[in-house]
Amino acid sequence: MAANTNTLSLRSVLEKDKLNGLNFLDWFRNLRIVLKQERKLYVIEQPVPNEPSTNASRADRDAYRKHFDDMVDVGCLMLATMNPELQKQHEDMVAYEMIEHLKEHQGQARQERFDISKALFQCKLAEGSPVGPHVLKMIGYIESLSKLGFPLSQELATDVVLQSLPDSYSQFFLNFNMNEIDKTLPQLL
Structure with missing residues (x-):
């Protein structure tokens, strides 16, 4: 028994x-x-x-x-x-x-997650390119990772997007961090 x-x-x-x-x-x-x-x-x-x-x-x-x-x-x-x-x-x-x-x-899911995260972390906005499509592409990668069960926190996702911007956005970074701006990714557009 x-x-x-x-x-x-x-x-x-x-x-x-x-x-x-x-x-x-x-x-x-x-x-x-x-x-x-x-x-x-x-x-x-x-x-x-x-x-x-x-x-x-x-x-x-x-x-x-x-x-x-x-x-x-x-x-x-x-x-x-x-x-x-x-x-x-x-x-x-x-x-x-x-x-x-x-x-x-x-x-297959592991490979898909690897490919998406690699694409996300390699995203870099070229100097002079429009920010909107770049951020939308990154949001797509972040949402894809979330659907696979690997969501990024809002803060980490924002950091990844901000780190993908060129140095010419340094004044924006300073303002963003100094004023503790709390925006969602779509609001960054």
Whole structure:
């Protein structure tokens, strides 16, 4: 009976913090802990073996049946701890396929975040160029990072935009900082 209570208490970690697309690494770490405790970690680490032939040994058929049953249990657990959008995307996959798909998606999101942050931090307004389109482009990058789950605070976002301006704006910086102007990014336009 105690093992059952431990299982339920560990599973509650996953239920409390459902996968939403932005918290994959934390969710995956918790999933691995739960599955390790349940002795089902192998289900997400190995693809489903081929079904044994009808003349296979009883041990082979039992091993396949256990893997299949564990795969169903783990797949249901994974789906139950995802938000509805992710459930719809993964409901026709087995546990191993879900993990592989989520890892691939996580890698793509990581690359997208890297590309956007690189573009944001490399933005520099050329001397004599209009400020409006430059700031709008930077706001777009900042909003994109936020949508990926990496929002910049208002102060940091403002600092990044101000640092992208050429030295000819030094009087504006001085006035901005001396008067403790508190503007949102669109208000900087």
